[in-house]
Amino acid sequence: SVPGPPILPFCGSAPFLLLFDTKMISYPYRMMHKVAQKYGNVMKVGLGMQDWYVLSSFEEIQEFSMSDFSVSHLPSKTFDELYSFDRPLGIIFPDGALWKHQRKFGVKTLRQLGVGKSSLEDKMVLESSKLVQYMNQLINGKSGVVAMSDFFDLPSLNIIWGLINSSRFEYTDQKLKEQIQLINKFTMESTIGPLVAMRSLKYVPPFSLIYSDIKNNMDKFKLFIRNLVSSETERFREDEELKGYIDAFLTEKNKTSSEFYEDEQLIVTMIDFFTGGSGTMSKTLAYGILYCTLYPQVAEKVVKELEEYTSHLPVITLASRNELVYTEATITEISRLASVLPIAPPRKTTGDIQVGKYTLPKGSLVQMNLYAMHRNTEHWGDPEVFRPERFLKDGKFVQDEWVQPFGYGKRKCIGESVARNNTFLMFSNMMRNFKFSPAPSHPLPTTEPVGGLTIGPQEYSVLVESRI
Numbered sequence: 001s002v003p004g005p006p007i008l009p010f011c012g013s014a015p016f017l018l019l020f021d022t023k024m025i026s027y028p029y030r031m032m033h034k035v036a037q038k039y040g041n042v043m044k045v046g047l048g049m050q051d052w053y054v055l056s057s058f059e060e061i062q063e064f065s066m067s068d069f070s071v072s073h074l075p076s077k078t079f080d081e082l083y084s085f086d087r088p089l090g091i092i093f094p095d096g097a098l099w100k101h102q103r104k105f106g107v108k109t110l111r112q113l114g115v116g117k118s119s120l121e122d123k124m125v126l127e128s129s130k131l132v133q134y135m136n137q138l139i140n141g142k143s144g145v146v147a148m149s150d151f152f153d154l155p156s157l158n159i160i161w162g163l164i165n166s167s168r169f170e171y172t173d174q175k176l177k178e179q180i181q182l183i184n185k186f187t188m189e190s191t192i193g194p195l196v197a198m199r200s201l202k203y204v205p206p207f208s209l210i211y212s213d214i215k216n217n218m219d220k221f222k223l224f225i226r227n228l229v230s231s232e233t234e235r236f237r238e239d240e241e242l243k244g245y246i247d248a249f250l251t252e253k254n255k256t257s258s259e260f261y262e263d264e265q266l267i268v269t270m271i272d273f274f275t276g277g278s279g280t281m282s283k284t285l286a287y288g289i290l291y292c293t294l295y296p297q298v299a300e301k302v303v304k305e306l307e308e309y310t311s312h313l314p315v316i317t318l319a320s321r322n323e324l325v326y327t328e329a330t331i332t333e334i335s336r337l338a339s340v341l342p343i344a345p346p347r348k349t350t351g352d353i354q355v356g357k358y359t360l361p362k363g364s365l366v367q368m369n370l371y372a373m374h375r376n377t378e379h380w381g382d383p384e385v386f387r388p389e390r391f392l393k394d395g396k397f398v399q400d401e402w403v404q405p406f407g408y409g410k411r412k413c414i415g416e417s418v419a420r421n422n423t424f425l426m427f428s429n430m431m432r433n434f435k436f437s438p439a440p441s442h443p444l445p446t447t448e449p450v451g452g453l454t455i456g457p458q459e460y461s462v463l464v465e466s467r468i
């Protein structure tokens with residue numbers, strides 16, 4: 001049978017899990033990682049009233065997530081109330097015909113809107129230039145101490161914004177800041193896991209208060225998106241060039257007899273993009289600056305490479321990417337250590353799945369711990385060390401299959417190329433223009449994360465100096 005800590009009636013494995021990490025509620029991925037070091041990369045754990053299989057290594061995650069029986073999520077009424085309209089909609093959380101159809105439409109549409117092509121790249125390059133300008137304003141073109149943990153929130157949200165309807169916000173826009181706070185209430189809430197897994201918790205303080213706070217915030221955000229969809233629907237002309245995802249959805253709606261093209265489906269897809277895409281990009285970048293501050297020798301090598309290949313350019317574009325091997329390795333190392341989406345959305349199997357030497361029976365609940373895979377000591381040797389060189393061989397960048405920040409298999413992230421391109425552009429343009437170092441009279445930032453579904457660095461400030 002599958003190994004794991006003892007599972008007791010009513011409290012599951014909780015008393016044993018506490019021995020591994022007393023902060024298990026806030027850091028479930030870290031706790032599971034420690035437990036996996038004892039019980040193995042496929043283990044069975046009792047959480048709340050349910051038994052879970054937890055996968056922590058590449059081979060097992062690969063095997064599992066390629067199976068047709070692995071693509072369904074477990075139903076959660078609480079989750080659907082908070083996130084959607086009382087039933088699973090959008091792309092991230094539904095399954096069955098709706099998911100299959102809308103994922104296909106999503107992949108096609110993101111490609112059509114210029115993922116990897118010029119139009120979206122232009123918007124991203126513009127956003128990187130604006131970001132550099134904004135930082136220069138903050139430090140008066142010279143130097144200053146700047147809070148970095150949420151610095152990339154607005155620019156990243158603008159990328160998603162541009163993807164859905166083609167406009168952008170100024171960074172000082174209060175309305176945009178409010179929307180980010182509404183989303184963060186949901187994605188960065190550390191008790192969200194137990195709250196959505198155990199329905200009764202929403203009636204028990206302090207969870208009841210957390211629940212109503214998230215619900216109020218998400219309702220406001222849904223209303224904001226609903227209004228956006230209404231105004232875009234009024235503006236929409238089918239014969240014009242597509243301005244974004246909303247236009248593509250409305251075009252398809254007019255053409256098809258499919259029942260999937262309802263306003264609420266569109267609204268939740270937009271919520272997917274905002275919650276799944278903007279915080280993840282932003283927190284990856286915030287961790288990038290943090291690691292480069294703590295490891296100046298890495299930052300120096302990145303800057304040296306950027307100066308060598310891009311000093312003649314007013315702004316770095318994707319055209320330079322292939323030459324910038326050290327920068328690419330550094331971004332990969334940032335993504336590995338940041339693991340901004342530490343646990344992929346949990347699954348419920350619809351048939352038996354063989355994973356390594358174990359069979360996970362139909363109906364099993366499964367978590368893929370990407371954080372644990374990214375920190376596996378056997379594979380990485382020194383997983384806690386920030387060392388981009390692990391992805392370089394003979395001066396070339398080499399991928400490692402054990403870095404999968406976007407998940408793997410049939411439900412892999414559909415925004416991967418948007419995210420990869422944007423992270424490259426924002427990171428390289430910031431590093432070329434500014435030097436980041438520990439701020440005098442501020443504590444040295446810690447890499448310890450905060451958050452829930454998405455994680456990011458704790459609040460930190462660094463000294464930023466212009467390089468130009």
Ligand code: HEM
Pocket residue numbers: 065091092093103106163272273276277278280281284340341344345405406407408410411412413414415416418419
């Ligand atoms: C650094 C940035 C990002 C990271 C780390 C990330 C990570 C992930 C992960 C781990 C999953 C779950 C995969 C699984 O269940 O196996 C996922 C799914 C998804 N992501 Fe992303 N993501 C990022 C950016 C984006 C962006 C920019 C978008 C939208 C433009 C996006 C849209 C989605 C969607 C729609 C899904 C659901 C796919 C499905 O269930 O079929 N993500 N992402």
